[in-house]
Amino acid sequence: MDYPKRVPGVGLLNGKFVDENPIAGTPGSLIPATWGNAVTQEILSVINSAGLLPSEDDNGQLLQALQEIVTKASPMSSSVTNVSASKLLTNDDLGLVLINAVSSAITVSLPPANKDLGVRDVVLRRIDNAGNRLVVQASGTDKIKFHTHLAADGYPFFVLMGAGDWWHLRSDGAGAWWPVGRFDGTPLGRPVFETTTAFSPGGYGALNGAVLSRAEWPWLWDHAKVSGMMWTEATRVGAEGGWSSGDGALTFRGPEGRGEFLRVLDEGRGIDPGRNPGVVQRDQNRAHIHTPTAVAVGEGEANGAIFQTSVWSMRYTFPYQLVGTTPVGTGLSTDGGAEARPHNVAYPGRLKLI
Structure with a gap:
């Protein structure tokens, strides 16, 4: 749009409209x-x-x-929406969505990622630190494209865990929401150490061999199935560091790591051959020999001596008397505890659940 410069007699002055001036006797501009x-x-x-x-x-x-x-x-609206109960988001709600699940479990449903919505962004952030489950659910057959190395189509929902956990999603207008950012991108299933007994936000659970629902954690179940560390409940004894198929239908079990030292799998090096991942190795000392010094041989009574055999013996001098013979293998004293271990510090173990 521009001024009507090509209209004859419109009366523009310097290309713009002017008012009539009766004193000067000049007409005003005409607006067609x-x-x-x-x-x-x-x-x-x-x-x-x-x-x-x-x-x-x-x-x-x-x-x-x-x-x-x-x-x-703009893909990212400047709006802020607060949610404290289960809610179906509308197109106008997309922007920053702050979710409080302190009172109960909540499901926040995304609008359909169709042509009407087009390309839109939303940031969903949890603001409470309660243990209630907070689910972000896609609409209908829509999918959220995360952990696509396990499921090419993605998954219909994800969970926000802990205050400050957030995901940034973008719709493609064709049935999918694509994560373009999130609070914690630590790989799924990774064990980590913590310097707090509290659970950090971002998707962590205890490394305690818990039984989990396949329906509630489908991506973690898919991870377990391809891990090469899967056992049945019946064969899990001695392999508690791996996954189990649970009840075979609805559940599965995560790795147990409490009280254990973690070791890098040998994978053909030959230092610790024959180990399967997740299999427990009981504590053990390296084989060795203690060589005594023989000071006398024979059988009979000795003052301050212990005889190791009844015929051929080696004598060890101690500050007490022993009369007779001592059977082979007899110990003089014990030292140590229930296991062999190095000097260590114990930290809580956590497992990345999403």
């Missing part, structure tokens, strides 16, 4: 109806497309409409 209607209709189209109701008394509607359109056209 076609041009005036066109300008007005163009402005009204912008106002209407922003969802505003045109008003003759409001001269700021065009700017307001432009701001609204730009906000909606």
